[in-house]
Amino acid sequence: MQELIYNVIPNVMGKLPTFYQAIGDTLIMALWSGTISFVLGMILGVIITVTRSGGILAHKGLYQVLDKVINFFRSIPFIILLTGVMPVSRFIMGTAIGVEGAIVPLVFGTVPFFARQIESALAEIDHGLIEAALSMGKSPLEIIFQVYLRESISGIARGTTITAISLLGLTAMAGVVGAGGLGDYAIRYGHDRNQTDVTYVTVLVLVFMVSIIQIIGNRIVKKNTH
Amino acid sequence: MIELQNISKVFGTGEGQVHAIDDVTLSIDKGEIFGIIGFSGAGKSTLVRCINLLEVPTGGRVMVDSKELTTLSAGELRSARKGIGMIFQHFNLMPSRTVFGNVAFPLKGSSLGREEKENKVRELLRLVDIEDKENAYPNQLSGGQKQRVAIARALANDPKVLLCDEATSALDPQTTKSILQLLKKVNKQLGITVVVITHEMAVIKEICGRVAVMEKGKVVEEGEVFSIFANPREPVTRDFIRTTSSLHKIEGLLAEDSPVTRIKPGEMIVRLSYVEKNVSEPLISTVSRNFDIDLNIIFSDIEIIQDAPIGGTVAIMSGDRDQIALAMKYLAEKNVGVEVIQDAGTNL
Numbered sequence: 001m002q003e004l005i006y007n008v009i010p011n012v013m014g015k016l017p018t019f020y021q022a023i024g025d026t027l028i029m030a031l032w033s034g035t036i037s038f039v040l041g042m043i044l045g046v047i048i049t050v051t052r053s054g055g056i057l058a059h060k061g062l063y064q065v066l067d068k069v070i071n072f073f074r075s076i077p078f079i080i081l082l083t084g085v086m087p088v089s090r091f092i093m094g095t096a097i098g099v100e101g102a103i104v105p106l107v108f109g110t111v112p113f114f115a116r117q118i119e120s121a122l123a124e125i126d127h128g129l130i131e132a133a134l135s136m137g138k139s140p141l142e143i144i145f146q147v148y149l150r151e152s153i154s155g156i157a158r159g160t161t162i163t164a165i166s167l168l169g170l171t172a173m174a175g176v177v178g179a180g181g182l183g184d185y186a187i188r189y190g191h192d193r194n195q196t197d198v199t200y201v202t203v204l205v206l207v208f209m210v211s212i213i214q215i216i217g218n219r220i221v222k223k224n225t226h
Numbered sequence: 227m228i229e230l231q232n233i234s235k236v237f238g239t240g241e242g243q244v245h246a247i248d249d250v251t252l253s254i255d256k257g258e259i260f261g262i263i264g265f266s267g268a269g270k271s272t273l274v275r276c277i278n279l280l281e282v283p284t285g286g287r288v289m290v291d292s293k294e295l296t297t298l299s300a301g302e303l304r305s306a307r308k309g310i311g312m313i314f315q316h317f318n319l320m321p322s323r324t325v326f327g328n329v330a331f332p333l334k335g336s337s338l339g340r341e342e343k344e345n346k347v348r349e350l351l352r353l354v355d356i357e358d359k360e361n362a363y364p365n366q367l368s369g370g371q372k373q374r375v376a377i378a379r380a381l382a383n384d385p386k387v388l389l390c391d392e393a394t395s396a397l398d399p400q401t402t403k404s405i406l407q408l409l410k411k412v413n414k415q416l417g418i419t420v421v422v423i424t425h426e427m428a429v430i431k432e433i434c435g436r437v438a439v440m441e442k443g444k445v446v447e448e449g450e451v452f453s454i455f456a457n458p459r460e461p462v463t464r465d466f467i468r469t470t471s472s473l474h475k476i477e478g479l480l481a482e483d484s485p486v487t488r489i490k491p492g493e494m495i496v497r498l499s500y501v502e503k504n505v506s507e508p509l510i511s512t513v514s515r516n517f518d519i520d521l522n523i524i525f526s527d528i529e530i531i532q533d534a535p536i537g538g539t540v541a542i543m544s545g546d547r548d549q550i551a552l553a554m555k556y557l558a559e560k561n562v563g564v565e566v567i568q569d570a571g572t573n574l
């Protein structure tokens with residue numbers, strides 16, 4: 001058995017520690033930037049929802065600014081963002097390379113996308129629910145937590161699933177700043193050294209990760225649909 | 227309880243301006259069920275939303291329970307709103323919460339303990355008669371059940387006022403009746419002032435004591451439901467009343483020469499309408515007994531509004547002409563409107 005595996009994927013098995021390191025780096029990058037982006041994107045998505053005209057905290061100026069900023073960052077291709085935010089990265093993380101260096105650009109690439117996902121999840125909430133909560137004397141903060149977020153859990157789960165999968169894709173590009181990870185591993189060995197088994201295994205691992213994310217997402221959606 | 231003084235509401239600016247409410251002054255007493263009726267777009271919803279300031283009027287003052295809401299700070303307004311319950315046409319229940327969770331929702335963050343809250347919710351569910359659905363989600367309920375839950379939720383903070391914006395407009399007639407009965411019960415049992423917005427005269431007739439008729443952002447007519455029904459002044463009010471009465475059907479039957487309207491010589495078709503509150507005697511039998519005439523009722527549409535009959539009867543009268551004349555005089559003295567619709571002439 002052991003031998004068979006060695007024969008099918010010799011280059012992967014030959015440098016197992018490198019393979020594990022790549023998986024670990026991808027997970028660390030995805031988890032850190034994912035967690036930070038989840039919080040920031042959520043806050044941004046909520047703010048842009050409640051400040052739009054007719055919202056519970058309507059504020060034309062703030063809405064316009066956030067809307068433009070989100071659009072601006074969403075239109076920058078990630079590969080340009082990676083190098084573009086290097087100074088910011090150096091300032092916040094102390095370095096612009098490696099796994100730490102990748103987190104800031106990943107956050108910049110993910111937050112605007114996730115904020116839009118949140119915005120569209122919250123937009124699905126019937127305005128009547130907000131009215132009902134207002135008529136009960138609920139405060140804006142109560143409405144955000146008890147109505148907006150609570151009633152859109154399945155929408156948020158859907159948006160989070162999509163965002164997490166796209167974030168996984170972005171981590172593959174992070175190899176450019178020397179962050180390592182599966183993308184870097186596949187390029188360096190699979191492509192550059194023509195070790196095709198590395199490429200295939202990398203793809204399989206990514207397919208597996210995406211499936212896990214999708215399954216968890218679907219579960220949460222199902223559990224919160226009544 | 228509720229004082230609206232010179233309320234106006236203008237939506238938009240410049241060219242696209244809409245005067246949704248145009249200088250409305252209304253006074254709603256404590257403990258009454260007050261109706262506001264009007265066709266779609268008349269401004270009813272906007273007006274009722276001005277009562278709890280969901281819509282901030284562009285002019286005028288709103289007083290509820292002797293507090294001037296229009297001058298309160300955001301925090302004060304929130305606590306004032308807890309004293310004003312509201313229910314909606316589309317119920318607006320939280321889909322992710324159970325029936326229990328929905329009724330408990332307004333109590334979140336109140337000073338009540340956990341057990342007190344649970345007792346309160348159960349008591350409300352009992353009041354609206356939906357205890358058995360405690361763990362159901364709104365999607366599993368019928369429209370009438372949803373509105374019951376919404377009423378329980380609106381009552382959770384022990385409000386003094388309950389605003390109902392087209393609360394029965396999405397329900398079938400039978401369910402409408404049961405919800406209206408529930409509102410009546412809430413009004414009687416808890417002494418809550420109820421404001422009912424509707425485009426259906428039947429709803430007004432069923433539960434309201436007083437009514438305001440709205441048209442194009444103005445209150446065009448206002449008064450006790452009975453007197454509005456008996457003596458409508460405005461054309462729009464007459465239109466609404468016509469939608470609930472079948473007495474005008476007789477003209478249609480005559481036009482199509484229906485067998486029930488074919489009369490023999492000596493007979494006449496009359497329409498008797500009751501417009502005063504004091505009609506309590508059995509008029510038809512009294513008349514036929516005392517004047518020895520026959521009254522054959524074709525149809526009758528008499529309803530009890532505020533404990534007095536209103537409406538009328540269409541009947542074929544036959545008998546001695548002099549006696550008929552006397553009978554008509556007697557009816558007129560009793561404040562019954564008498565109208566001869568068709569007369570086949572005397573039989574000699």
Ligand SMILES: Nc1ncnc2c1ncn2[C@@H]1O[C@H](COP(=O)(O)OP(=O)(O)O)[C@@H](O)[C@H]1O
Nearest residue numbers: 237244246264265266267268269270271272273
């Ligand atoms: N938020 C709004 N913005 C602009 N116009 C509105 C708004 N709400 C209501 N209106 C207008 O105000 C008028 C009255 O509406 P509404 O109070 O909903 O009437 P009703 O409840 O009697 O059907 C309508 O002409 C409607 O189009």
Ligand SMILES: [Mg+2]
Nearest residue numbers: 270271272392
């Ligand atoms: Mg309306």
